[in-house]
Amino acid sequence: MNITNDIVTSYIETLYKNDNPRLRELRAFAEERHVPVILKDTEGLLLNILRIKKASHVLEIGSAVGYSACCFADSCGCKVITVESDKEAYDAAKSNISELGFSDKVQVRFGDARDVLLQMAAEKETFDVVFIDAAKSHYREFWDLALPLCSQDALVICDNVLMKGMTVSDEYDPGRRYKTSIRKMREFIKYITHLEYADTCVLPVGDGVSVSVIDKDLYIL
Numbered sequence: 147m148n149i150t151n152d153i154v155t156s157y158i159e160t161l162y163k164n165d166n167p168r169l170r171e172l173r174a175f176a177e178e179r180h181v182p183v184i185l186k187d188t189e190g191l192l193l194n195i196l197r198i199k200k201a202s203h204v205l206e207i208g209s210a211v212g213y214s215a216c217c218f219a220d221s222c223g224c225k226v227i228t229v230e231s232d233k234e235a236y237d238a239a240k241s242n243i244s245e246l247g248f249s250d251k252v253q254v255r256f257g258d259a260r261d262v263l264l265q266m267a268a269e270k271e272t273f274d275v276v277f278i279d280a281a282k283s284h285y286r287e288f289w290d291l292a293l294p295l296c297s298q299d300a301l302v303i304c305d306n307v308l309m310k311g312m313t314v315s316d317e318y319d320p321g322r323r324y325k326t327s328i329r330k331m332r333e334f335i336k337y338i339t340h341l342e343y344a345d346t347c348v349l350p351v352g353d354g355v356s357v358s359v360i361d362k363d364l365y366i367l
């Protein structure tokens with residue numbers, strides 16, 4: 147189910163373009179195997195945001211097969227560190243990044259992002275964009291761990307925040323199967339939209355994308 151009108155979504159899909167044939171192939175490969183990769187309209191939004199921001203160092207939580215990480219590096223030449231906890235996905239991401247020629251720009255790290263980000267903080271790594279696209283029920287933990295890694299005016303972008311409409315209304319989860327993750331996502335959205343150190347907007351693009359600008363001067367560890 148789309149969170150926007152199906153006719154609008156289909157029309158926007160017809161406008162999609164990615165000029166890199168290898169990335170188009172990787173998207174097709176992932177889609178055929180039902181590997182979740184960023185939706186086409188989300189991709190368009192993120193790549194333009196990265197270019198407007200002139201992003202140089204991007205942290206991604208949730209690599210899957212490495213598709214979005216390669217798109218980021220391809221669109222603006224930024225360095226990307228992407229973190230993946232599933233061994234099979236990690237291996238696939240590593241080999242795709244290498245085969246597509248992005249090994250000098252994209253580094254994939256294996257492990258639960260909640261552990262890997264702690265190590266990165268100890269190594270004093272910083273990023274001007276963080277993209278959170280992993281287990282939805284852990285978004286608050288990912289956010290808290292990503293904040294110390296952000297530079298001044300960094301962007302923290304979270305995917306799937308509208309959860310196919312379920313964040314907005316229980317009617318989209320009639321069997322109440324996702325009750326806990328819905329509650330956690332609502333709490334997360336409320337949290338990030340009421341912070342003094344972050345300005346956040348939530349966009350009904352793809353499965354819902356939040357974009358937060360971080361004022362490090364107002365952020366106290």
Ligand SMILES: C[S@@+](CC[C@H](N)C(=O)[O-])C[C@H]1O[C@@H](n2cnc3c(N)ncnc32)[C@H](O)[C@@H]1O
Pocket residue numbers: 182183184206207208209210211212213214215229230231232235257258259260279280281284
């Ligand atoms: C939606 S997919 C990522 C898609 C990718 N960003 C793209 O668009 O090409 C989410 C990925 O997050 C990974 N993941 C889930 N929880 C994680 C965690 N705690 N730490 C690291 N990776 C995690 C999953 O194994 C899955 O491969």
